[in-house]
Amino acid sequence: MPDQPAKHDPIVTGIRVEGDCVLTSVSGEIDLHSSPELRDALLAALEKNRPKRLILNLAKVPYMDSSAVAVLVEALQKLRKAGGKLCLTNLQPRVKGLLEIARLDTIFVIAANEEEAKTK
Numbered sequence: 068m069p070d071q072p073a074k075h076d077p078i079v080t081g082i083r084v085e086g087d088c089v090l091t092s093v094s095g096e097i098d099l100h101s102s103p104e105l106r107d108a109l110l111a112a113l114e115k116n117r118p119k120r121l122i123l124n125l126a127k128v129p130y131m132d133s134s135a136v137a138v139l140v141e142a143l144q145k146l147r148k149a150g151g152k153l154c155l156t157n158l159q160p161r162v163k164g165l166l167e168i169a170r171l172d173t174i175f176v177i178a179a180n181e182e183e184a185k186t187k
Contacts, residue, residue: 102134
């Protein structure tokens with residue numbers, strides 16, 4: 068019998084709406100097993116709220132793999148089609164390094180914190 072993925076705490080720990088922004092707090096390692104949960108939560112938030120700006124607070128995300136990056140790119144594409152922006156905040160060094168290596172730091176709006184992300 069194949070190993071089952073370990074149960075984990077929720078990836079998305081909070082979603083709040085402030086004006087035309089949706090602020091989303093994300094927590095934990097985002098990998099092949101947990102990225103579908105992140106995708107579902109982000110797409111649901113985009114569908115429900117139709118924000119001009121989606122801000123992802125990644126302060127509690129120590130690691131993400133390519134499946135997580137694919138989720139972020141998909142959300143970015145949906146937002147761009149609707150004239151919106153995706154902002155990433157509070158990046159930990161390992162996550163920031165991954166985005167820089169893949170040169171994705173040039174396509175995502177990256178801010179130090181949520182307040183700065185609201186103005187970028």
